[in-house]
Amino acid sequence: MTSPTPNIPPFTSLPLNPLDPYFSAWGLYGPHDQLGTLNRLSNDLVATSAKSEIRTGVRIGLDAPLNAQTRSGKAFFGRELFGQEMVLKEPRCVNDDVWRFNSQVSTQWDGLRHYGYQKERLFYGGVKPENIHGEGFDERRGKGPVGRTVTRDGESEVLGIHEMARQGIVGRAVLLDFHGWRLAQDPPTTPFDSFKSCSISLQTLLAVAEAQGTEIKFGDILFLRTGYTATLNEKNADELSALKDVHPPNFGGVEQSEEMVKWIWEHFSAVSGDQPSFECWPTQNPSLLLHEVLIAGWGMPVGELFDLENLAEHCKREGRWSFFLSSQVCNVTGGVASPPNALAIF
Template sequence: MAPPAPGIKVNADGVPDFDALPLREGDPPYSAWGLYGADDELGTLNRLTDERVAAAAQGEIRTGKRISLNWPLDAQPGRAFFQRATFRQEMMAKAPLAVNDDVWTFNSQVSTQWDGLRHFAYQGARRFYGGRTQKDIHGQGRDEDGKEGGKGTVLGIHAWAEQGIIGRAILIDYHGWRESQGVAAKPFDSFATSPIPLEDLKACLAAQGTEVKFGDILFVRTGFHLARSGKNPAEIWDHHEKVPHPFGGVQQSEEMLRWIWSSFAAVAGDHPTFECWPPWTQVKEWSLHEVLLSGWGCPIGELFDLEALAAHCRASKRWSFFLSSEPCYVPGGVASPANAVAIF
C-alpha cells in the first residue's frame, strides 16, 4: 500500500481532513487526486495496510463460521437491470472421455460485484480517478513486450485483484432496524428513489452496538432481495422499462461523504446502486458514484446477498466480521464479481 505523497498534510489516520478536499485547486468536488501519487490505482484500498488486515484477522476470526455474500451469477435470467447482458453457460461433453467443460458469458455487473475505477467518471469534468480520461482508458497503450499498440490497462480491476479487498467489515442491518422501529415510522422503498439518511445509519449502528474502525469495509442491508422476491415477473419487467431505473439506497449528502471519508476503505450494499437512484434528484452537482469512484478510488459493491449474513449477525449479536473478497484478475477490467465470504 502506498504512503501519502510528500507535502500532503494528513491526520492521525494517515489521510487529509475532509475539509482539505479537493487536494488541488481546479480538481472536481471532494476529490483526493494525488494523495498516493499520480499513478495510484488502489485509492481508499491503500487504507487496508498489512497491519490493519492482520489486526482484523486476529480480532474478528473467532469461530471459523463462513458465509457467502454472493448472489448467483444467473439470478437475473432473461433480462437484467441497466440492460446488462445476463449470465449464460454453455456445457460441452469432451467425448470419448467422461469429461465436461463449460463457457460462461456475462456482464461483470449482472450479479454481486465491485464497481472498479473505469466504471463511472465525474460526469461534468469527464475525468476518472486521478484525472484519467476516456482516451486514457480506451486508447492504445503498450503491449506486454513494451511495444506500441497493446491494449491499455490503466485503472483496471486487476490492480485490486493483486491483494484483494480484505479486512474488517461491518454490517448495518438497516432493514432489520426498520422492522424493529416499525416500517411505517421509517418508510423505504427498494424500487423507488428512497434515500437512507446518515442519521438512520448511525441510529442502526448504535442499536446494534457496532463500533466503526478506520479502514473498515461497510455493508448496508436494505432488504432489496426480499423486496425483489416479493414482486411478480410482470412487476420486475415494468421496472426494467423505467429509464433511469429508480432504486432506494444511501442518501447523497456532504454529511454522508464526510462519514465515509473518515471511516471506510470500501462500501457495499444489497441493492443495485448503493446510493439512491437516480442520484441527481438529491444533489445536482455530484453523485456518490462520482466522488467515491473517481474522486477517492473507493470500491462500490452492489447486489451483495446479505440475508444469511444478517441472520447470523442477529443470532450472534455481532455485526463485525472478517471479509475476504477476491476480484477476478482481468487486466483492464471495469468491474468484477465479488467472490466474497464473511468469516466469524
C-alpha cells in the same frame, strides 16, 4: 459508535488540488496510484482485524448467483444476462462450460474504470476515456497514462480491476442492517421502498449502528442491507419485467449529501450494499453523485447486489455485526468490475 480517524487529510481540505473535481483526493497516494482507498488496508490493519474478528470459523458467502437476474428475462440498466454453455467432451466423460456475462449483472465490485466525473469526463487520478480506450498514446514509447504499459491492441491497463486482484479486498467489515432495524420498529416509522428513489440518511445509519452496538473503525468495509433482496424475492417475473422497463430505474440507497460523503471519507476503505445502486437512484441531488466522488475522486470500490440475507440472520443470532471479509476479484487485466468472490468469516 466510531473510532478516531487516523492521520488522513481532513475532509475540509478536499479537493487536494483546487483545480481538480469536487471532493477529489488525487495524488494522496502518489501520482501513479491504482488502489485509492484500498491503500488504507495496511498489512498491520488486516492482521489486527483477522485476530480480532475471526473467532468461530463460521463462513458465509456474500455473492448472489451470476444468473440471479434471469428470472424475468432481462436485467436492470439493460445489461447482458449471464449465459452458460455446457460442453460434453465426447468421447470422454468430461464436461467443460463456457460463461458469458456482464461483470455488473450480479454481485459486483465497481472498479476504478467504471465511473468518472461526468462533467469533467475524468476518472480517478485524472485519467481520460481516451487513456483507457487507446486513443492518443505514444505507441513508440509503449506507455499509457501514469506509466502503465499499453497492451497489444493499443488499449491501456490503467485503473484495471487486476490492480485490486493483487491483494484483494480484505479486512474488518461491518453490516448495517437498515432493513432489520426498520422492520423492528412497531409500527415502522421510517418509510422506504427499494424500487423508488428513496434516500437513507446519515442520521439513520448512525441510529442503526447504535441500535446494533456496532463500533465503526477506520479502514472498515461497509455493507448496507437495505432490504432490496428480500423485496425482490417477493415479486413475480411480470412485476420484475415491468420494473426493468423503467428508464432510468428507481432504487433506494444512501443519500447524496456532503455529510454522508464526509462520514464515508473518515471511516471506510470500501462501501457496498444489497441494492443495484449503492446510492439513491436517480440522484436526489444532481450536484453530488456518490459514484463520482467515491470511485473517481477517491478510488474507492463500490459494491452492489450483495446477498446479505444469510449474513444478517447470522449477525442477529450472534448479536455481532462485524466480521472479517475476504474478497478476491477476478484477475482480468484492464477489467472494469468483477464478481467479488466474497466470504464473511466470523
